[in-house]
Amino acid sequence: MTQAVIAVILAVVLLLRWRSRAKRRTGDAKRAWSGLGRVTSDVGLVAAREMRERFRGRIFRVGTLLVLAGVAAAIVIPTLDKGTSQPQTVGLVGTFPVPLRAIVVSSAKSAGTTVRFVSVNQETAYADLRSGRLDLAIVAGQELVVNKPIASTDTSTTAELVLAVAKQLGVAEAVEAAHLTPAQSLELASAGALPVRSLQRGAVKGATQTTSLIGLILIFVMLTQYNTWTLIGVMEEKSSRVIEVLLATVRPIQLLTGKVLGIGLVAFAQASLIVVFSLVLAKSVGSDLLHGTAPVVLVSTLVWLLLGYAFYCWVYAAAGSLAQRQDQVQSLAFPLSLPIIFGYVMALTAVGSGSPSTLFKVLAYLPPTAPFAMPVLVGLGAVTWWEFMASALISVVCTVGVARLATSIYKRAILRTGARVKLRDVVSSAAG
Amino acid sequence: MGGLLELEKLSRRYGRITALDDLSFSVPAGQVVGFLGPNGAGKTTTMRAVFGLTDLDAGTVRWNGVPVGQAERRSFGYMPEERGLYPAMLVGEQLEYLGRLHGMSAIDAQSATTNWLERLGIADRVRSKVDALSHGNQQRVQLAAALLHGPEALILDEPLAGLDPTGIDAIGAVLVEQARSGCCVLFSSHQLDQVEDLCESVTIIDHGRLVVTGKVDDLAHSGSRRLVVRVEGDRDALWAKGLAGVTISEVDAGAARLVLDDSVDSQSVLRAAMAAGRVTEFVFRRRRLSEVFREALA
DSSP, X not given: OHHHHHXXXXXXXXXXXXXXXXXTOOSOHHHHHHHHHHHXXXXXXXXXXXXXXXXXXXXXXXHHHHHHHHXXXXXXXXXXXXXXXXXXXXXXXXXOOHHHHHHHHHHHHHXXXXXXXXXXXXXXXXXXXXXXXXXXXXXXXXXXXXXXXXXXXOOSHHHHHHHHHHHHHHHHHHHHHHTOOHHHHHHHHTOOOOXXXXXXXXXXXXHHHHHHHHHHXXXXXXXXXXXXXXXXXXXXHHHTTHHHHHHTTSOHHHHHHHHHHHHHHHHHHHHHHHHHHHHHHHHHHTXXXXXXXXXXXXHXXXXXXXHHHHHHHHHHXXXXXXXXXXGGHHHHHHHHHHHHHHHHHHHHHHHHHSSOOHHHHHHTTSTTTHHHHHHHHHHHTXXXXXXXXXXXXXXXXXXXXXXHHHHHHHHHHTTOOSXXXXXXXXXXXXXO | OOOEEEEEEEEEEXXXXXXXXXXXXXXXXXXXXXXXXXXXXXXXXXXXXXXXXXXXXXXXXXXXXXXXXXXXXXXXEEEOSSOOOOTTSBHHHHHHHHHHHTTOOHHHHHXXXXXXXXXXXXXXXTTSBGGGSOHHHHHHHHHHHHHXXXXXXXXXXXXXXXXXXXXXXXXXXXXXXXXXXXXXXXXXXXXXXXXHHHOSEEEEEXXXXXXXXXXHHHHHHSSSEEEEEEETTOTTOGGXXXXXXXXXXXXETTEEEEEEOTTOOHHHHHHHHHHHSOEEEEEEEOOXXXXXXXXXXX
């Protein structure tokens, strides 16, 4: 995946280099290869400096720890009331035959828990349910009583136990009423469900929904953070005037490419760390994060984080070249963040509803919003592989165009000092 | 090492302002060349043009007869007027990084960093952040950044600005040493006394045009004669006022520095001084660079 990051950004660089070189090509192939080696060397040096400084920064280290802590909480907390939780206490009111107790124990096992039986009278059972000492009361083997209503979608351990016990005791009662032979009863008990196929794509649920949400938040936070870093990094080089020393040695496009490549690799490294950490943690605590299409959503998230950064980093870098001071950063970054916020909100809405609108599907093909929309469509199962690839291709092509425009603005604005450079001044100077 | 930096017919306009107007001069190897002019004369624009930091409307910068490109610029050293370093980066790492951008290997850049920091007396600051250094030490680091890769040409914009006498001596010694080793050294400054001490040649521009260029010694011996006369008891040199063909350049503690027209006989000046009182000093002096500068721009 790291190779993919480098490949995409270097593709942009090489294409731009090729375009400019084509105009003044001398036919000296040897010199061209030598120049290309020098270009990649300079880009690598700039990128390496960016990576070193970012990795070393307190913001990166503390930020990474906070994100990992947040992800860990999101994964671990839902599992706390499952599996290794304390036994569920079941109050038995009246007689409750041993075979039926075995059914309750079996149901508890399927719900990932164990049970402890307590014999109580009805009044005590109700009181204990209200106080929480009992999780479930079975009255005369005929009725199940809980403290609060349980929805069929409730995934808590108690809910899963209650639903399983209710069903199994119902089946046991029906078997007994039908006067079946033991063999027939056994066969009935071991019956599996028929496969169910739906004609319509269903809404995203459970694990995939959680994964989509985590992925969306990851993309939003990282795109915002790292693009702002790019903007501030360019602005700082301009305001500290180190830009003159640098551009006396390397070309603007080399410097800019090295910067966005370095920051992009740091972003990708951090995102990969978070994803790997999430997967390992999810597996170790038995989270549902790895179930269903969730891993595919995670991979899609990484791919679109990369493509989203590649698209936006040039725009933010060009904006940074217009700034002169720290206090100008907010006013420059805000309009650039609007499509990011729009895409993020639309994606959150789509995940919540589980049914993407036509507008949302269109957004999945527009490079500014595709990083949010496409992973959600992947999670919903509402996109084919070639639609995914088509959107990615559109994004790469548009990124090349945006990179060319941004580089042009950067070259014209980065050495202008004094008041903040206005975009129209840069454009008019380009036209002039 | 050794080469010739030629600036040929450089022109640059910013709207209605002409920054460079058909400016041509050259900087030979082995000399420290002072680049002088009033504020806004176009010195910084010229230096930036050498490094491609200013787009020229016309003109060419050549190095040994070849138009300067990125490869040539990589062999130059540059110290911009507005000092440029990463404020939060460590001094040593910053210099190594800049050295590598000039094409040095990691080992060479590290070695050169150590050598230059020691040479400039700030070896103990190698692990300091730049913004923790004093102005003078930041200036030294900036100079080290320009020297690190053993440049063939050094272009320094106001390298002496804001330095104390010790700093001026240290940096001046380095510039002379570089020139003696065959480097082209061009530096701008408003401190004309220091320029006179350091430079073999000067180039003076105004409004983007070349005004004067030449060796300091030649310029000092050209132009009107300078005569310093001190008359006892006349601290304001009142005796010299009104003398035909004589201009009082300055009066310093009773010593009048006079500029004589070609037609003026120095003996007539001596007689006028003796008539005013006892003459304790009567000596011809060479033209100072500050006088060359003022007269060139007059």
